[in-house]
């Protein structure tokens with residue numbers, strides 16, 4: 113029996129949006145009853161849930177195909193429509209890890225994401241470090257966001273990304289309990305620090321490999337640099353022969369190996 117939890121060192125933790133949002137507002141319960149069940153599973157969902165049931169986070173796919181997943185965290189925001197427009201012009205699917213409390217200000221954006229063939233993941237309600245919360249509070253962060261996603265799109269998400277990439281066995285267990293696959297990233301652009309567009313492009317191109325999951329941001333602050341970089345990122349990756357998939361399609365078509373997953377965000381070396 114192969115032990116899945118052994119993993120290579122994971123040099124992907126760290127980059128994410130600032131912490132200020134975590135203390136701003138209390139968690140607001142969902143005000144309407146979701147139209148779909150949070151446990152509802154499609155055929156592709158079942159495979160994602162099965163990987164999640166191994167008690168791991170994934171940070172990339174298996175690398176058998178020259179395909180990558182663009183992921184955008186911290187939205188929806190005023191910049192998300194620009195990103196959706198660029199993705200549509202280039203016929204590129206992506207995955208959006210949304211912050212629950214931002215959905216209320218931009219409810220139509222999630223519907224556009226689904227309509228364009230993108231995938232939505234849960235990035236908590238208000239972006240706390242989940243490793244510092246009790247299991248009950250972790251659960252509230254996930255359930256409230258899942259309900260907001262269901263209310264906006266009619267479909268539950270099967271993906272979870274921890275703010276700051278901060279996961280622990282407890283956080284992964286909470287994701288697993290909610291039939292979510294915990295997804296980290298391999299290629300970190302640190303775009304939330306607002307470097308110029310050329311730097312963001314360079315960071316993608318210097319780190320990319322088949323099966324990589326690329327971290328970008330469509331919220332959490334002004335994302336003009338990310339919007340400016342995105343057309344060139346897509347053009348350069350296509351020039352090198354890369355295709356694009358949602359995280360779900362990438363993972364199901366090119367399953368992660370033991371070295372593509374870990375029990376915490378730092379990886380396990382022994």
Ligand SMILES: [Zn+2]
Pocket residue numbers: 128129185186235239275276
């Ligand atoms: Zn984030």
